[in-house]
Amino acid sequence: MEWLKRMNNALDYIENSLDDEIDYKKIAEAAYCSEYHFSRMFSSIAGISLSEYIRRRRLTLAAFEIQKSDLRIIDVAVKYGYVSADSFSRAFQKTHGIKPSDARSSGVQLKAFPRISFQISIKGDTEMEYRIEKLDYELRLIGKSNTVKTNRAFKTIPTLWNSAKKDGFMQELINLSWENPKCTLESLLGVCGKEAAITDEEFDYFMGVRYDGEPPSGMETLIIPPSTWAVFPNVVEAWKRLYTEWVPTSGYELANLPCIECYYGPKHKPRHELWVPVISK
Incomplete structure (x- = not known):
């Protein structure tokens, strides 16, 4: 279905831009969708706001990066769109429950929010008048x-x-x-x-x-x-x-x-x- 392909194109754009600046206008363009409606459409379908989805995906990748590399915390923070180590630390702790520096410790528990994919769901048991x-x-x-x-x-x-x-x-x-x-x-x-x-x-x-x-x-x-x-x-x-x-x-x-x-x-x-x-x- 063309509509389904367009929505997943938007998700591709988001995923490829998580370590860069994300332009909401370009997300809508990737879906061939009106700017007026894309954010509301996304939240209606996904059950989560677009900004919250992007935040969770970035913090998931940031946690992976901290665990697997020797990059400084501030460098990881900047890479995923945070202007300061403090703002990144607050967001990271709110999501994962620990400080970014503690994520390098063995045995710590983190949260991974997977990428969303849109699929067809059969509905329509109740007609819509229009x-x-x-x-x-x-x-x-x-x-x-x-x-x-x-x-x-x-x-x-x-x-x-x-x-x-x-x-x-x-x-x-x-x-x-x-x-x-x-x-x-x-x-x-x-x-x-x-x-x-x-x-x-x-x-x-x-x-x-x-x-x-x-x-x-x-x-x-x-x-x-x-x-x-x-x-x-x-x-x-x-x-x-x-x-x-x-x-x-x-x-x-x-x-x-x-x-x-x-x-x-x-x-x-x-x-x-x-x-x-x-x-x-």
Whole structure:
């Protein structure tokens, strides 16, 4: 499967660059994947963040190097991306439970984290509903953004919306969203990654609505170009299955644009949808 080969190409790039600077953009390029989505796709499939995987692999190789060579600890630290012996020692001890210098002692116990390889896993016992929407005009959104830690996104984002409801920001967005209805995205929108790719550790979550006028004081504007979207009901369920089940077999590639969480008003079915930017292969 082409998708599987691409993901393993990215792993090859990582493995060949562990003793050098790793460019996250090049990892995504090796997978022929959008920068916006690769880190999140990796963590969804592997069950570990991309940065943590790289850290563990580097510290595994560093332990081997210390045991098998006479290199100074500082030289091993620099080789695997640490700027000081102290930062390397802290990371090494956190992973292996001992100081780097103690790794040369006979009989010490260390931890080896093996290289990941992606393989086909047969799933799909439960169908995924979706539709394709083509919007031939740019989306002009207004709202506010917050920085969200990726590993806490499912907890943090509902809290942000609850706070917006309490302080009146949500009602302000609702009032603006129907001034000039134009498309099916007339609702509360959560944009995952405002200006740059979703980084491995955190991303900007933009809370807003589609609006063609000037933004009110305190709000900013976000413009998304004409795009094709795969739309899934149930935001949480869609996020859980998007990268592992739908993307590998869909015949679509992810576009280099952010996903949009769309939250509709009362009595609307479904109550919320995930809009995913795609390109037909």
